Amino acid sequence: NAGVTQTPKFQVLKTGQSMTLQCAQDMNHEYMSWYRQDPGMGLRLIHYSVGAGITDQGEVPNGYNVSRSTTEDFPLRLLSAAPSQTSVYFCASSGDSPYEQYFGPGTRLTVT
């Protein structure tokens, strides 16, 4: 099992550009989530999904879109990147609730 994988590991964007952060898991987990980690702020939940076709907003959803067309994949889209979105992004998955989450290695995103 590869666990939770994220691509890319690093990305630099210009303000206004769009991109998709990829997240995949091979553990057949229903629950998947996206967090951002900023210095001194801990992790904050952006969006989450409790199964294919079901998504919901977390604590800081503005500026981000998600969809869940398959159990395995949960991409995070930035439609128009802003410098405030400079952060490290983590994807996580778990069986049917966040009771035991497995985290991906993270993506460091810089928006200039």
Place this chain on the structure above:
Amino acid sequence: AQTVTQSQPEMSVQEAETVTLSCTYDTSENNYYLFWYKQPPSRQMILVIRQEAYKQQNATENRFSVNFQKAAKSFSLKISDSQLGDTAMYFCAFMKRVDDKIIFGKGTRLHILP
């Protein structure tokens, strides 16, 4: 809204000593989970230990144990016989049992000194 507070931004202890990391939380819920996550310099987030609020017994995992004080809304992590590999950021986190959202504290950076 639930909040999680870690009052110690940074700590240092000598190898083999015992260290306690503090965490308090604020909630009106009665059923919830509490977690401690470790983030070493590799950036990987690792679940260290979890506690279910309805269980009175404190959770333990090898050298890691918690002191869960439900009335005081306190959830501290004790690391016994600390090792150099324990050097990491430690995050306390809270989740309502009927919810699917985890709230993280801001973290405590722990240095284990040789």
